Amino acid sequence: MVPEIKYTKLFIDNEWVDAKDGETFDTFSPHDGSVIAKVAKGQKADIDAAVAAAKRAFQRNSEWRLADASQRGKLLYKFADLIERDFEYLAKLESYDNGMVYKNCLRILSGIPDSVRYLGSLADKIQGDTIPTDGDSFSYTLKQPVGVCGLILPWNVPILMFLNKVVTALAAGCTVVVKPAEQTPLTALALAALLKEAGIPKGVVNIVPGFGEDAGVALTHHPDVAKISFTGSLEVGKLIQKAAGTNNLKRVTLELGGKSPLIIMNDADLNLAIPYAGSGVFFHQGQICVAASRLYVQSGIYDKFVKGAVEYAKAIRVGNPFDESTVNGPQIDESMMNKVLGLIETGKKEGANLLAGGERIGTAGYYIQPTVFADVNDDMTIAKEEIFGPVQSILKFDTLEEVIDRANNTNYGLAAGIFTTNLNNALQFSKHVEAGTVWVNNYLTMAHQAPFGGFKDSGIGRENGIKAVEAYLEEKTVIISLPKKL
DSSP, X not given: OOOOOOOOSEEETTEEEOXXXXXXXXXXXXXXXXXXXXXXXXXXXXXXXXXXXXXXXXXXXXXXXXXXHHHHHHHHHHHHHHHHHTHHHHHHHHHHHHOOOHHHHHXXXXXXXXHHHHHHHTGGGOOOOEEOOSSSEEEEEEEEEOOEXXXXXXXXXXXXXHIIIIIHHHHHTOEEEEEOOTTOOHHHHHHHHHHXXXXXXXXXEEEOOBOIIIIIHHHHHOTTOOEEXXXXXXXXXXXXXXXXXXXXXXXXXXXXXXXXXXXXXXXXOHHHHHHHHHHHHHGGGGOSXXXXXXXXXXGGGXXXXXXXXXXXXXXXXXXXXXXXXXXXXXXXXXXXXXXXXXXXXXXXXXXXXXXXXXXXXXXXXXXXXXXXXXXXXXXXXXXXXXXXSSEEEEEEESOHHHHHHHHHOSSOOXXXXXXXXXXXXXXXXXXXXXXXXXXXXXXXXXXXXXXXXXXXXXXXXXXXXXXXXXXXXXXXXXXXXXXXXX
């Protein structure tokens, strides 16, 4: 199941090039820690070259700027067709490089071509307004692409994030420089090859793998970059927001961390709630920003729910991502594995009741047992910090009013969920919880038409849907004097 590694160089101005200083870095397999490939290591000089290419491609008389909006849509439709053609290869490459279970990669990628087509269909739906104004004038607005965009990807679902950001920016008419996460650069490069095959003009899309401290810093500080879109940690997001105001005033979209609450009411259907709660925190080894990592269970069903949750966790098979029976794969790397194991130890020391898991599996690769803590209090570290690992923390509550206040007592606000058969419970929770996405009697259901983003420290702006395209546009008001007499 090892995929061929076709692309390891930088992609600048539609050409595959080495880093200017010739440096490379290793990308590793989370399954066994082995080196997958040596990838060109982009740094400031390479970012400068990529931004210059994107700037040329955005000039008013360039092929990209002169193209009709419908042409952009047609190009993205062709890109979607190529993704479908290479569907299995891309899924294998994603699984190999970031450790997601292969069958989950297939499931996620199955919806991506339609998502690309949806965004492509919006390219010629960008419209301004006519405005009735007082006096002898006529006013209207134009919505135009913001310019060169720096797009910084996370390592947890790199294909999905590439498409969310790149395709949205292209639909709006922008040009882009993409910095993939250093842990997972391979699928971004493979997708760049498909965009070239689809007919993307020179300089419109540029991919510069590298590290945050050099390539990332150079991109976020570059004066010719008009917008930054970043998905990742809160700590890095704050640095990017600060950098965006240095050499110019960049527009910023930030999708950051989460500590998402999932509420299980006494009247919930436990046959539904227990597996949803389990998959909500254990999917992709807990390496998702919307993981249901604070699980609040009402006191009347608490003991019964905990028993079912432990059984669910113990039944999860952890192993090679390409094994058909595997449910959970490895953590992304040794550093993240050790962070998660350290937080598990902190949970035990602070008095949480460990009922399942809590240990590393084997010595090869970065595997952790699905872990369940009960009797967790709100002030415990595992109830406050984003773990980004397979750790379920179960807390008890008595009333809906109480749990809404507790759920909101965090600086995060990315997602939330509730399981209940009472419509009033669902409506009251959805209204008052501070989160960008609220799931009712489901969890992790996503739609490319629906906006996604966070409240508070979980981010600024939205991805997906029409609102996401608007984030890559500037609105211009035009006021025309009219003759006083015909």
